[in-house]
Amino acid sequence: IRQLTSGDWPAEATVGLDEKRRQLYFVGWQETPLERQLFRVSLDAGPIEQLTTDAGMHGAEVAPDFTSFIDVWSSRQTPPTVTVRSLSGGAERPVHSPAEIDLELRPPEFHRFRNRDGIELHAAIYLPPKLERNPPPLAGEGRVGAGARPPVIVSVYGGPGPQMVNESWGQTVDLSAQLLAQHGFVVLKVDNRGSARRGLAFEAPIARNLGEIEVNDQVDGVRWLGTLGVADSSRVGVIGWSYGGYMTLMALLKAPEVFKAGVAGAPVSFWEGYDTAYTEKYLGTPQDNSEGYHRGSALTDADRLHGKLLLIHGMIDENVHFRHTARMMQALIDAGRPFETLIYPNERHMPRSEKDRADMERRILEFFQKNL
Numbered sequence: 001i002r003q004l005t006s007g008d009w010p011a012e013a014t015v016g017l018d019e020k021r022r023q024l025y026f027v028g029w030q031e032t033p034l035e036r037q038l039f040r041v042s043l044d045a046g047p048i049e050q051l052t053t054d055a056g057m058h059g060a061e062v063a064p065d066f067t068s069f070i071d072v073w074s075s076r077q078t079p080p081t082v083t084v085r086s087l088s089g090g091a092e093r094p095v096h097s098p099a100e101i102d103l104e105l106r107p108p109e110f111h112r113f114r115n116r117d118g119i120e121l122h123a124a125i126y127l128p129p130k131l132e133r134n135p136p137p138l139a140g141e142g143r144v145g146a147g148a149r150p151p152v153i154v155s156v157y158g159g160p161g162p163q164m165v166n167e168s169w170g171q172t173v174d175l176s177a178q179l180l181a182q183h184g185f186v187v188l189k190v191d192n193r194g195s196a197r198r199g200l201a202f203e204a205p206i207a208r209n210l211g212e213i214e215v216n217d218q219v220d221g222v223r224w225l226g227t228l229g230v231a232d233s234s235r236v237g238v239i240g241w242s243y244g245g246y247m248t249l250m251a252l253l254k255a256p257e258v259f260k261a262g263v264a265g266a267p268v269s270f271w272e273g274y275d276t277a278y279t280e281k282y283l284g285t286p287q288d289n290s291e292g293y294h295r296g297s298a299l300t301d302a303d304r305l306h307g308k309l310l311l312i313h314g315m316i317d318e319n320v321h322f323r324h325t326a327r328m329m330q331a332l333i334d335a336g337r338p339f340e341t342l343i344y345p346n347e348r349h350m351p352r353s354e355k356d357r358a359d360m361e362r363r364i365l366e367f368f369q370k371n372l
Helices: 129-133 175-182 200-206 213-226 243-254 277-283 290-295 323-335 354-371
Strands: 011-018 023-028 037-042 057-062 068-074 081-086 093-096 109-114 120-126 151-156 186-190 232-241 261-265 308-314 340-344
Touching: 011 057, 023 057, 037 057, 109 213, 120 175, 120 213, 151 175, 151 213, 151 243, 175 186, 175 354, 186 213, 200 213, 213 232, 213 243, 232 243, 232 354, 243 261, 243 308, 261 354, 308 323, 308 354, 323 340, 340 354
Parallel strands: 151 186, 151 232, 232 261, 261 308, 308 340
Antiparallel strands: 011 023, 023 037, 057 068, 068 081, 081 093, 109 120, 120 186
16 A cells, blocks of 8 residues: 655546556646646556646546546636547547537636735636726725725635636636626635545644634735725625535634625525535534534524625525524624525525516525615
């Protein structure tokens, strides 16, 4: 038993083992966490070979005879594409190429910055069309007046698992972010510590203490954005769903000086009530980490709400049960804090019907237009 790869980057998953040639195929990244590439390494040691070359997020299925692989990939500029690629010098064979459709969607800009602890974080910025055509000077080059800068909406997930910022077509066709940008908001995404695909040292700091480090990193993202001179960092909203809904609540409660309005979709409000093993995986049990459960609950600091809040939930949500929003509502009522609600009687964890989704996106836009 020995280690085949090393370095400050993750080998994410094995996708094939050629026992005859003694070669292991795996996906991961070496240069940037914004991409996923296919690699090959010998079981007898030697250099690691990168088999995919296009910048983007690649998924691979290696043929049983190890002569070729199916490459499913996309980038901000390229919709999902499927190609059979040879491993023995043969010709490539396209299986699916995206149709030429002009959606008039602008890919977000990618940036990097360091948080208060010196950790590099990745960010995506969706700029309003007018701002793209007439970009204001960057910080240090003469700043535009505050009245000319648009407000900010932070689009967040923040928890373990998803990666919000990566080189994929999903960034470009994030229609919620595009809608907000088209209506004059600067939309910011930041993958805080705890997010996926950066390795254990990046993901582990939130263990047993949810809702604190993640909020700090999002605050640092807003402050970094303010140094660019493209947005009004005194008018900041936040929106998220599921763990992102929880993050919206925690951002409003723990950083009210930064976040002035928030939309919390299907939020976990108290972790004792999130009935999957996910909770114990990251927090432990209430018996051995009662303080972590208390600090990590949005109910604990409900009386600290000062910004505007819109709670959204489907009443038949089978993942984050509706009782999470119900208990948050009661805690805010008991604390005398005003809030708004948007309840969908026939929706599960995400609105699925076209009419409900169109209604929700319109109501979210109106909420931010009214409060920012």
